[in-house]
Amino acid sequence: MRGKPLRYVICYDIPDDKRRIKVARCLDGYGDRVQFSVFEALIDNTLMERLAGELEELIDEAEDSVRIYPMCSSCAAKVRKLGVMQPGPEVGEEIVFIV
Numbered sequence: 001m002r003g004k005p006l007r008y009v010i011c012y013d014i015p016d017d018k019r020r021i022k023v024a025r026c027l028d029g030y031g032d033r034v035q036f037s038v039f040e041a042l043i044d045n046t047l048m049e050r051l052a053g054e055l056e057e058l059i060d061e062a063e064d065s066v067r068i069y070p071m072c073s074s075c076a077a078k079v080r081k082l083g084v085m086q087p088g089p090e091v092g093e094e095i096v097f098i099v
Helices: 017-028 045-058 073-077
Strands: 006-013 032-035 038-043 065-071
Touching: 006 017, 006 045, 006 073, 017 032, 017 038, 017 045, 038 045, 045 065, 065 073
Parallel strands: none
Antiparallel strands: 006 038, 006 065, 032 038
């Protein structure tokens, strides 16, 4: 049984173009790009563990940096969005994954 979805902010700094593209494609399957190297994902713990495992396989730990920040629903509701942005799922919005 899966838990309640939580919003995560995932950001990365990857100098190698090939790895950076692979990481972005991986993240695109879980969430929405909100900046060039920042994604937001509204997923449960099971999917987060799967995503973290996939990212660990893709990166070079000696060169790359990936950070995953969990956001409680109260904090996610307080996010201030300024300027141009891509729409992402809202807190409480149902997300359906077809596998």
